[in-house]
Amino acid sequence: MSLLVMSTESTPSKDRLSSGWVRRSLSPFSKISTPKTESRPSTSNGLLSPRPDSSRSNSDDSRSARSSKSGTRRPSFLGVVNRLRSSSSASSLGGKAQEGGDINDIHDWFQGFRRYNQIVTTQATANGSYDSQSFAKTTKPLTKNCGGQLLHGLPERAFDFALLWCPAGEIAQQDSEEPSWSWTAYDGVTNYPFDPSTCPDLYAAPRSEGELFRSEIVHFTVGPQNAQCTVRREKDSLLRSKYPSYFHAPWGSKPSVDSDTLRFTASTIPADGFRAEALQHQGKEIPCSHLLDDKDQHCGVIMDFESVISKPSSVPGTYEFVALSRNLRRSEPAPHSRRAANPTIHPMGTPIWDGERFVWDEVVSDFDMNVFEEGPWKMINVMLIKWVGEHAERIAIARIHEDAWLAKKPVRKDVVLR
Structure with a gap:
């Protein structure tokens, strides 16, 4: 692709x-x-x-001494540091409530993307290959309850989050019709290390603190140039995201799930x-x-x-x-x-992926x-x-x-x- x-x-x-x-x-x-x-x-x-030096000096001498140079x-x-309360709290984020609850009880894409991330990493790509039918069945409750659809495996309502997938190990491009902008085009485990919905420092912060994520893109469209359709991203306070001031949540016809062409200005x-x-x-x-x-x-x-x-x-x-x-x-x-x-x-x-999970010590x-x-x-x-x-x-x-x-x-x- x-x-x-x-x-x-x-x-x-x-x-x-x-x-x-x-x-x-x-x-x-x-x-x-x-x-x-x-x-x-x-x-x-x-x-x-x-x-790592816990004390940082702002002096010119310190800056000169520690600035990056070749070699x-x-x-x-x-x-x-100072992140973990105690070893007894090791399972504090492991229950259904923190994982997003029962998948059928999830009704917004902030919790929904947290569960989507988990499915992609631990199920859909864990065996090194992507099974489109199995994935569609597993994620159907999310698209049904949270709205929107999957465009080549990526949820359109949280599309900005979804584009930030990363390899969690060795991956190889498939000989398939999947587009290059989706993890579905590759064999190998992928994950979302930049996902704000799975970082406790962010998702547990009070909503009064404002947004956690800012998009730099006004519109994403899919389809050929003469028949473009806008990706219907979510403009909802629950998603904790900010878009450019002239962004408007689209309405009207749905983008084609079969289209492999994604267009935007950046x-x-x-x-x-x-x-x-x-x-x-x-x-x-x-x-x-x-x-x-x-x-x-x-x-x-x-x-x-x-x-x-x-x-x-x-x-x-x-x-x-x-x-x-x-x-x-x-x-x-x-x-x-x-x-x-x-x-x-x-x-x-x-974060650092150790092959099975994200490391918490560094x-x-x-x-x-x-x-x-x-x-x-x-x-x-x-x-x-x-x-x-x-x-x-x-x-x-x-x-x-x-x-x-x-x-x-x-x-x-x-x-x-x-």
Whole structure:
């Protein structure tokens, strides 16, 4: 499947993919001997990452001393501190009430997406392949009670959430008619690490605190250009989402579930100069890599194996990032957060999938806090795409700090995904 980016500018005639993107991190992967007394994460260059410094200095000297430079150590993971009340609370999020209750009793897409996420991760993709008939049967109560329909496996009413699926391990594209923008086009386990409905720091927050998620897209449409139909996303306070001020919930005819063409207008930047740096956890590479800008500064994360993202291709192409949405970020963990029994419940930030569940003792370091400022809406959820002639394909989902994004002078383009 492919993705086509259209604009008033001429389509690039040559491969603008920078050598910095395709080059490997500092050295090939190697097995790391982990001391029995302690397990610490590392980057692909084999260097143990320093322990996170709980005290952060804003001085120029500190910023200079710890800023990211090629070859220096970068903190790969951050410890989760003061998050867990006690070990006795380990099952506090594992009951039916926190999982969303009986599936037939769910009537809004915030709880519904939490259950959808669980079904996708632990059932629909757990065996490495997608069974469309079984999945439709399992999710029918959600679409019946919460409204809308599934478009190639993604719920249209929570479409912004649904586009942020990520590989939880090795995945491979199927030889099928499924579109590239859906996880249904791939064999392998997928999950939703950016889903606000499965993060206790967010979903348990009082509604008076406002929205937890902001979309950057006004309208998604499906179908051919001469017969487009708007995806009917939910505009409901229960979803805790904010849309652009000129967004209006669509009404009228339903989009075709058979259409594999998705269209929208989005802010974009070239991927020239960015590169991925592999992360290892417990001695194994994980499907999450640090994203470095053209100054070799850690400015985000990209949700796939570095070895997959940076694999040289015989087909030339141009890479771009497309802005989709933003999640609320908190500077401190909420005091009510507790370790979850449900494997798809995850801590705040970018969580680590250990093959069976999300890890609760640490999270991925999203950016260099001595270079980029923290803020509740500073991180942008983006899609990395690759142009091949007039078409492109979805490569991965990533998060980029707003300052690094703006430094690339983003432009708006019409995007067509297939």
